[in-house]
Structure formats: structure tokens, C-alpha cells
Amino acid sequence: DAGVIQSPRHEVTEMGQEVTLRCKPISGHDYLFWYRQTMMRGLELLIYFNNNVPIDDSGMPEDRFSAKMPNASFSTLKIQPSEPRDSAVYFCASSLKTGVVTDTQYFGPGTRLTVL
Amino acid sequence: DQQVKQNSPSLSVQEGRISILNCDYTNSMFDYFLWYKKYPAEGPTFLISISSIKDKNEDGRFTVFLNKSAKHLSLHIVPSQPGDSAVYFCAAFLGGGDKIIFGKGTRLHILP
Numbered sequence: 001d002a003g004v005i006q007s008p009r010h011e012v013t014e015m016g017q018e019v020t021l022r023c024k025p026i027s028g029h030d031y032l033f034w035y036r037q038t039m040m041r042g043l044e045l046l047i048y049f050n051n052n053v054p055i056d057d058s059g060m061p062e063d064r065f066s067a068k069m070p071n072a073s074f075s076t077l078k079i080q081p082s083e084p085r086d087s088a089v090y091f092c093a094s095s096l097k098t099g100v101v102t103d104t105q106y107f108g109p110g111t112r113l114t115v116l
Numbered sequence: 117d118q119q120v121k122q123n124s125p126s127l128s129v130q131e132g133r134i135s136i137l138n139c140d141y142t143n144s145m146f147d148y149f150l151w152y153k154k155y156p157a158e159g160p161t162f163l164i165s166i167s168s169i170k171d172k173n174e175d176g177r178f179t180v181f182l183n184k185s186a187k188h189l190s191l192h193i194v195p196s197q198p199g200d201s202a203v204y205f206c207a208a209f210l211g212g213g214d215k216i217i218f219g220k221g222t223r224l225h226i227l228p
Contacts, residue, residue, distance in 0.1 A: 041220070042218060042221055043205060043219075045218075048214060050214065055214060091159050091160070093159070106159075106161075107152075107160045108159050109159050110157075110158075
């Protein structure tokens with residue numbers, strides 16, 4: 001398996017523009033997670049899905065952030081409009097099933113977002 | 117309010133010596149703990165875990181210790197190798213839930 005795939009790997013945009021980050025989870029995984037990593041706050045969970053349904057979006061910082069999972073093999077995280085403080089590395093992760101102690105999350109390589 | 121705390125942003129250890137990374141947590145309901153390792157330009161990868169019913173789990177050079185009364189866990193790497201230089205994230209998991217709460221990470225430098 002290719003693992004979790006994220007695109008783009010790097011994104012540089014200007015303040016006010018819309019940004020869309022993409023993720024393809026590992027085939028067969030039931031859960032998909034979006035994280036944001038910053039120096040100040042470390043690794044924060046933004047939202048996660050179970051079987052394509054959003055379960056908890058309490059980590060989404062503002063209404064400017066939205067995430068969708070139209071099918072089991074694809075998810076997007078959108079920021080509209082983007083702001084400089086959104087600059088971070090965004091990770092997508094998937095797992096077969098949580099709530100079971102042997103399950104772990106598999107992370108993608110991340111998207112480094114820079115908003116000028 | 118951080119529920120999982122890694123108070124040392126960085127740590128330098130001589131190659132061949134023991135590396136000890138520490139983690140504190142505030143929620144006594146956490147019942148499973150994990151360590152992830154992250155290299156630059158890559159996503160975190162799972163390293164080792166421990167259930168709250170245990171106080172030690174060992175996997176090769178890596179050992180995790182859990183002290184529930186102190187709400188503290190630590191990762192020991194013996195002996196430390198150059199390839200261990202990375203950021204290490206401590207994480208905790210609430211039983212019956214789906215979310216993992218991560219700490220901010222500790223950057224480990226293994227010195228030659």
C-alpha cells in the first residue's frame with residue numbers, strides 16, 4: 001500500500017485566497033483525521049471522520065475552515081479565506097478502527113502551507 | 117489547556133547513551149498512551165504504546181514507563197543511535213473514544 005497520500009506537499013498563497021488540501025487515506029481504513037502542526041501549539045486535531053461522516057469538528061479553529069469526505073478514498077480540507085496565521089503543516093492520518101488498543105494512526109507526509 | 121505536556125522542547129544525548137523523553141498528562145481517564153516519532157518533511161510514525169493497566173512496555177531499544185499516580189510517562193532509548201534524532205510526540209487516548217491527544221513534541225538530537 002502507498003500509505004496516506006496528501007497533496008500538494010507545499011502550498012504558498014496570498015492572504016484572502018482559498019486553499020484546498022487533499023488526502024487519500026489507506027484503503028480500507030474507517031477513520032480519517034486532519035491535524036495541524038505549529039511550533040506554538042504542536043499537533044492539533046482539527047476534525048475526524050468515521051466511515052465518511054464527520055464525527056468531531058471541535059478542533060476546527062474557525063468557520064473559514066471546512067472539511068469534506070465525499071467517499072472512502074478522498075477528503076479535502078478547505079480554508080477560505082486564508083490568513084497568514086493559518087501557515088502550518090497540515091497532516092492527514094487514517095486508521096483501521098479506533099477504540100481498539102492495537103490500532104494506530106498512519107500519517108501522510110503533510111502539506112506545508114504558507115500564507116503571505 | 118494542554119492535557120498532554122512535553123515540557124522539554126529539545127534534548128541532546130551522546131550516541132550510545134540513554135535518551136529519556138518525558139511526558140505528563142492531566143486527565144486520569146486516559147487509558148492508553150503512545151509515542152510517535154517524526155522526521156523532517158515526513159508525517160509522524162507510530163513507535164510504541166502502553167496500556168494503563170501496565171507500567172512498562174519494551175520493544176527492542178525502546179521502553180515506555182508509565183507512572184499512573186504521578187500521571188507521568190517516559191520513553192527510554194538505549195543505546196541511542198544517530199537515526200534516533202527526530203521529534204518525539206507523546207499522545208494519550210481516552211477509552212471508548214476516537215481521539216488521540218498529542219503533546220507538543222520533544223526534538224531529540226543524538227550527538228556523535
